[in-house]
Every structure is written in C-alpha cells, then in structure tokens.
Amino acid sequence: MEYNFREIEKKWEKEWYEKGIYEPDLDNPNEPFYNLMMFPYPSAEGLHVGNMYAFVGSDIYGRFKRMQGKDVFEPMGLDGFGIHSENYALKVDAHPMELSKKSEEHFYEQLKMIGNGFAWKERLETYKPEYYKWTQWVFKEMFNHGLAYRKKSPVNWCPSCKTVLADEQVISGKCERCNGQVERREFSQWFFRITEYADRLLDDLQKIDWSKIIKTAQRNWIGRSYGSMIDFGIKNFDSKIKVFTTRPDTLFGATYVVLSPEHKLVEKLKTKAENTEEVERYAEKAKNKTEQERIAEEKGKTGVEIKGVKAINPINNEEIPIYIADYVLASYGTGAIMAVPAHDERDYDFAKKYNIPIIEVIKPSFPDKTKKGELYEGEGVLLNSGEYNGISSEEAREKITDKVEGETHTNYHLRDWLISRQRYWGTPIPLIFCAKCAERIKNNESGIREKLNQGEKENPGWFAAPDNDLPIELPNIEEFRPTGTEKSPLATVESFYKTKCPKCKGEAIRETDVSDTFLDSAWYYFRYVDVNNKEEVFSDKRIKTWLPVDMYIGGAEHAVLHLLYTRFVTKAFHDWGIINFDEPFTRFRAHGLLIKEGAKMSKSKGNVVNPDEYISKYGADSLRMYLMFLAPFEEGGDFRDSGMKGITRFLNRVWRMLNEANIGKDDEEIIKTLHQTIKKATEDVEELKYNTAISSIMILLNKMEGETFSRKTAEAFLKLLAPFAPHVTEELWCRLGNENSIHKAEWPKFDPEKIKEEMFDLIIQINGKLKNTIKIEKGITKEEAEKRALESEKVKNYIDKEKVKKVIFVENKLINFVI
C-alpha cells in the first residue's frame, strides 16, 4: 500500500496556507526566531533545483526551531530587478515589466510546492514601487549622510551588458552576469563610501558566527595592509611623489619610482621630459587597454622612463629614474610606488628588463628557501643601508619612516561601491541635478551660508528628491534597451528626467541611471518584518522584536557581494540611529553546491534538474529528503537519479509501518534506539548535518518495523521526521488522532537514563591491533578488565608466548597489551 503523495501534499499545503500555521504574530511573539534564506532571482525559466536545495535546507532548520517552541518567521520574496532579469528579457525579446509578472506567478507557484513553512503574507518583490520606494529612501539617506558621491574615475565597463560594474561584480576580469570581458572606461559615476567602513567590516567579523569560508573571503577582499606614506622629491620640481609601501625597511634598495599611466603628475612631468611624445603615447595606450590585456602582459611588464626627470630617494638623496608603467594601478594606494627590485618580484622583473640596478638591502636571518637567487621578499636583517645595517626589518620600518618624515598608513584592497548602472530595469536613483545651484554652490557667490547636508556639500548641485516624490516610478517605456553610452535609456525619456530643483525650484534634471540591484537585496531583510508599512521604511518595534536575523542560509558565491553589502548597509543604518545593532545576521551558514552526476549543472550540458519533474514523479517530501540525505548540507552534493529510490522506499515503509502499526507496549530495545535517535537527530539538525540525522531516523525505522510500539513512540518518530518530510508526517500524525499540526508539536527530548548502557564492547588490542571484543559491564576497573581480557582464548594465543610490557586501559572503551 503506497501512499498517494499527490493527494496528501496538495491537501496539507492548502490546509497550512488557509490556517496560516507558518505566520507568526509579528507584533507579540513569545520567542521570535528569524529564519532567513537568500531570496531568489525569479528567472522565467523557473525554480532551479539548486534554489530548492538551499531553501529546503533552511526550512528544515526553521521547522526544527518552531518545534522547539520558537515563533519562527520564514519569509520569501523575489529579487527581480537587475541585469540578470533584464538580459533574459532581451534574449526572449520581451519587456522586463511584462516578463516579471509571468516569472512571479510561476515562481511562487513552484515555491508553494516544495513544502516550506513560508510566511506568505510577508512576501515582497524588489521591483514593485511599494518596495523600491524604500530602496530609494535608503539611497537618499546614503546621499544625505555623505556616503554617496559622484566621481569621474576609471571604472569597469561590460560592453555586452552595456553598463558599469562594481569591483565585486568583476570576476577574474569578466562580468559576473554575462561572463563577458570587462573593459576600463573613464566615467562619472555614483559610489557608496563602503571603504569608510573597511575597518569595522573587518574587525566585526570576530563577533559574528558565520561560515569560515565567508569570513576568510571577506578578510581577503577588504585586504587591509599596514605601511607608510613616503614622499620622494623630484629634481627641479616643487612637487613630490607620494608613495605607499608596506616595506619602508627596504628604502635603501629603492632604485626607481613608478607612476601609473593615469597619475596626475604625468601631465606635468612629461613637459620637462626629453621624450615627451613617447611618454604620452605610452600613457594613452595604457589607458585604453582592457584589464585583460594588462593581465596578459603580466609576465612581460612594459613601461617608459620619463627621461631627464629624476626622483630623489629621501633616505640617501640619490637621484633615481622615474618610469610610468601599467603594472602600477592608479586605484590603489597613491597610484605611485617606490620600486625595490631586490625585494619585490614585480619590480625585479621590470628592473631586469630595463637594466635598472638591483641593490640587496635585506638578508634572511636564517636560511630561507623563499629566497630565489637575487630576489628575496621575506623579512630579515638590513644591509647596504648605512646606519641601519644589522637591525631587523620590523625595527627598521619604524625608524626609516620617522627619518624621512613619512607617515604610517593603512591601505585597503576594498574599493568604494560603484552603485549606478546604465540600464533600465532597476531602482531609479532618487537624485536631482540643478546646474544653477551647482554654479552658486561652487562659487559660493551669494555669500549666504547655505545649510547643506554632507551629500549636497560634496556633490554641488545634487539634491535628494523630496520624500513626497518617492517612489520615483520607473516609467513603462518601449525602448528599454541599453544604449551603450554613459547614459541609461531613461535619459531619452523627457517626462521622466525633467523636474524641479528641490532647492531653487528652477529647472533641473533627474539622475537617469538606476541603482545596482545589489542595493535592492542589501536591506530586504529589514522590510520583511513590516512589508505593509506605508509611512516608514520599517517600524522600530518590529525591528527590535525580530532583528538581527537569527539564522541566514545562502550560497557562498555571495561572500564579497551581497554578504558584504548587507553588512555595510546595516552599519550605516546603525550610525544613523535607526537601529541599535550593527551586524545583520547573527549566524550565517553557506550551503554547498549541488552538482549532477559529478558535473556542474548547466543548460549547455543539458543536465539541469528540474524540481517540478521530480516533485510530480516522487513527491516533494521524497525530493526534500533525498536532497538532504545525499551529502552534508554545507558541503554540497551529487544528485543522482538512482538515489531517489532509497528515499521513496523509506517513506513508503514509514507509511506502511504506521498505517498497519501494532500499537501496544514498547519494546525495550526500541525505546533505547528511539532515545539515541532523538539525541543524534537533535544534535545533527542543529549543526545542519541533515544527512546523518536522516540516517539515524532510518536506523530507528529498521528497529521499529514489524515490532510493537506505543503511540507515544510512533509520535516521537513522526516528529523527528517532520522537518524533512512535512506532508506525510502531518498525514500520519492526523491519522493517529491528533488535531493540531505536527509542525506545532513539541520536538522530542531524549532521556539520558534510557540510553544508559550497562554493558559495553571492550576492545582488546595487542600492539594497537584489534584482536577481540568482549561484552563487559560498564565502569570496570583496569585490573578486572585485564584479567577478563587475558581469559579469552584469542588473546591467550598471543600473550602466552611473550611478555606484556605495558597495558593501556581506556575506561569503558578498550584495553591494549603492548608486547
């Protein structure tokens, strides 16, 4: 008698939804527990099994907490704005606004079938005006607080997506969305000042319980390094070249200085150079190179000396050449470096190529095999360094910095968040530019002290749109395709961009770029608890009740994207005084990657698992359990069709056993196994080790099958299984005569008395090798164990001939004779 999962799953989904059993009381919960999962991009192709894998893993944890008495809040929504969705619309030649309606419907329909305990009333979609009104509010506040600024600088440009990208969205020189080659362009763009939070983002990692891989990735990405700023004089010039170095101890070995081609001083210095034209040509060429071209040349570095102009090494006043070379980045440090070829591989390669002297100034304190010929990048003791000879690198760093009047300085790999996009399908940036005000503010001609906020001061002429105007709605336009220029398609829509200056009421224009979609998702977890609030972004009370998020589960691919942005936004909210915590997620766990038959799932390989198919064939409970059983959730797993069989078989056995159950007295063995299983499953689920939790439940079933047990035992069994297979357990629970949902029932507790063993298997080893095991009473003494062990025939054969040198005894575990 197999169970009809189609009927049962449908029935309970409907019942749960109607009764709202997964809707906590948001205003007055007893024990609030915010269980969050990363919301999906609703691609029109539908829910991916990878999404389902993540959601189910998160849901099991939520169900577990709910049964432990928590008021679990588990919301779901759609992150539908952004290049990803828009690119898909372009591909299928549809309008993103139309397409989003279809994807939304399809997605929610699928999400309703996977058996998750979602709080459906609180859903949100980032592309709806009632949501992005508040994304605009966040942007506006960023601006008003001086965390948004406009700047012309070299930026990442994706020619295929026709937009600029943030640093985090360029993966190995390629676009995170379309995988196309990213180029460099010099544009005026909006940035969020995330670097202002670099130290806190780094240091506060200590106080959150997150997967290690994410913390490591963030640490590396923020990339804090301590060093010194040192000025190099220029012969016959007033200007100085400021460089950042982490190794001021090697200053005596600095035999040349390099400016990045974009460095401000290049303009000035080249006029006095003997080879002005050559320098100009090089700088021009370098600027137009793509990142990829620069990287391709990594091994063969290029550069040009600014002939006739010399820098002066401040430590020994020696004149050294100045080069421009594109191996020096304009965007890191000061865009200029002191080159120490003996102690830096890049400088070494360059010096070799251009015949620049190499002076060794550090030698290892003890033989160090990282020293390769003339090149040594480690620390050590100084030489060829005048009065500093013989002292350690560490000491020299401080002394030499002081001597040349340098300053200690901290640098970060992290760059400011480039937030504007030249695309259509996103949140319009709620800023307005007034040329008249810009002039006045720049010249301060009126002489009147204007009350300007930080953003207005830094960006003359720019103002946030008035609150009453929010949301600034994204117009429904025919021609939404990216233009390929510095402007978004909205720049062609006069009715959109023409507006009044909030300051002088004169004519002004709106910003026509939209914001990066990662801004939409950087704050959504705040909104979930108060989605219907029309007055404010969220109510203080709800936030205090529910946040920070207790458990967040999602993919590791967002380590330095979403998971960094959310922390930044939360810290900003904290500093504005609207929340009283500064980390969004107390606990975060990254799930692993789900692959198919040993290979990554991809459309081109045609090995994408469609969850709908499996749900209709095997049921949601089976698919859920299989996904969780195949490997540890945090490590990811290999989906094989054959594996579904075992789980289906298991659920059918459960069904049969409980329908045909011999309810009566409990067998002693069953009670023991039950309590062992409760202990094991409770510990494992807490650690997200669902695979072993399921296996322990299987062991329990194997024990119970065909035996007599009490109703209480049957119920405990179902409860343990309930988070994994919510439908079938609910049905069986109901058939046992229960009226309330199993998902609101209390998670079983194990009784230590019940799993207490009187006997144990004493392991008898000789020289550490297993020879025998004997059943013996717990708590036995060493002497007694020794005596009993020696009585066994197998042991006698070994021991008789030789003398026992030593006996190792581990209580209640083993005895080892060393002979």
Add this chain to the structure above:
RNA sequence: GCCCGGAUGGUGAAAUUGGUAGACACGAGGGACUUAAAAUCCCUUGGGAUGUCCUCCCAUGCGAGUUCGAGUCUCGCUCCGGGCACCA
C-alpha cells in the same frame, strides 16, 4: 603565485574528534513470493590468502614522523574543487 576546502568500497557517504574503518543508503549478486515482470521481503557484498562458520594478511591520494594506538595530529609532496590575483 597567495588564501580556503577536499581526496575513505563499484557509487553517495559515516566514523562519538587519537581508540572496532566503511554507519545509513544506492548499485550488484543470490534467494523467497509471482505464470511472468514490477513492487515487497530475506541473505551476501573493501581487497586478498587459507578453506570452513575459524583464522591471517593488506587497505582511508603518496612519502616520512609522533604515539601503546593515526582516516583523524606534525612535516614534506601529488592531484581535484573554490576564491583572490601586478593591491606595492
């Protein structure tokens, strides 16, 4: 190049953190039921030797080491996956 993971049967994986390696499943083989198949149930299943229900040897990517005892700890490699990458 740097930083994280990882490597265990035919397969997915377990192993109380130094104490019986391979739990739980899949697959395979054999058997029962059946006219037959599916489903279900039972048995066997790391490799080898011996040949009889008993025993021995070898086995956790490779090589050393620590230890009474190592899948687990240390050092040195190899391979695979992921992240970052001219960041001074």
